[in-house]
Amino acid sequence: MSFETTMTSDVVGLTKAAPVSRRGFMSATAAVAAGYTLAAGPVRAEAITTDANGLQVGDARIKVGSEEMPVYFARPAGNTKAPVIIVAMEIFGLHEYIKDVTRRLAKLGAFAIAPDYYFRKGIDLTKVAEVKDLLPVVNAKPDAELMSDLDATVAWAGSQGGDMVKLGIIGFCRGGRTVWEYAAHSGALKAGVAFYGTLVDPENPLLPKSPMQLAPEMKAPVLGLYGGADTGIPVAQVEQMKAALEQSKKTAEFKIYPEAPHGFHADYRGSYRKDAAEDAWKQAQAWFKKYGVLS
Secondary structure, eight states: OOOOOOOOOOHHHHHSOOOSTTBBBBHHHHHTTTOOGGGGGOOOOOOOOOOOTTEEEEEEEEEEETTEEEEEEEEEEEEETTTTEEEEOTTTOHHHHHHHHHHHHHOOOOOOEEOTTTGOOOOGGGGGGHHHHHHHHHOOHHHHHHHHHHHHHHHHHTTTEEEEEEEEEEEETTTHHHHHHHHOOOSOOOOOEESOOOOOOSOOTTOOHHHHHHHHGOSSSSEEEEEOOOOSSSSSHHHHHHHHHHTOOOOOOEEEEOOOOOTTOOTTTTTHHHHHHHHHHHHHHHHHHHHSSSS
16 A cells, blocks of 8 residues: 555544434535535534624635645634634545634634645545545645645735734644644744644655654644544554653643544534534633633
């Protein structure tokens, strides 16, 4: 198996979860119409929807080298100096769940931006129906390029009036790994929140260091939110990451939700666990407030 088709721990957690009843889920046609990615599986009819009242929302394109990267953004209307929070997406692309999270953050006062950093492959991940067809795209994303894309997103936010002194990042699944990676990369970052992000990578020349290996290099405090029933990321691995950070005297906290599977915050999936998701969202807000990203 090549690194491009390897089932990484986040994908294992997504695909080897307990089966769910199809009752209470949208039809595939309705899910696509609502903006969700079919590869993510059945979409809950009660997925959270956040309106754009009081917000400025939209799509933009950011210059990255000689190319232009699509982004979705949301910010409080009229707030020209809002704190900036980057939203690092799952492997499913820039679909409705990530856009909704972006609006939720804007409702908290942030200029939230979700970059579509897989765009170079020319494949719209939101239109892909099978996880196996996503892997060659997302596993082939070089970390160096990803960090450059995020830096470009931050620079664009500054050019649009965002408060660069108050910079945060939040990510889910593969995006949770991105949070750890960016916290080791960016000296400007104030805080990060990683939802069930991969901590140990399979061998892949494009991903030279896993979050575990980067523990000594963390430059910003990170909150890790993990599920005790995650079939891809064992609790022992989370504890190992915690120990590595403590040994390097890095600021981080972890909360493990014992009964929660991978993807417990993803309110559109069968993996959603309301109590864990709501508590984790409160923890994320408190973390960003503690480190001066949100007021």
